Amino acid sequence: EGRILCLTGKVSRKNQHLSILCDTVQEQQNFPAMLKQMLLCLKVTHSPEDLQNLQKLSGLCRNFSGRTGIVLYFTDTKNYAYPKQKLYISLSETSVQALQKIFQPEKIGCIYRIPERK
Secondary structure (H helix, E strand, O other), X not given: OOOOEEEEEEEEEEOOEEEEEEEEXXXXXXXXXXXHOEEEEEEEOOOHHHHHHHHHHHHHHHHXXXXXEEEEEXXXXXXXXXXXXXOEEOOXXXXXXXXXXXXXXXXXXXXXXXXXXX
């Protein structure tokens, strides 16, 4: 009671009822270690607008250089991909605000690392 937890899993909706199908539960003291294993995930498409936004992202990563890797999720093909040039960012309130000027807030999130490309 009164603890902050991080749940990973899926949200399911059946007949107007929401359920959380929980895979893991982490307590607050584990959050720093969890964040080191996370990637910033941006939902994009192959549209000209999104491709322009990805060019802006490169500059943003130069301004907010850090250790959090970036992965793209192409919603039109349902595939994950790393940018051709790997990008890293320092996540902070300021960098997230700058990201939200390029990408809609609902298109920005964190995920656990996916397998490295070869």
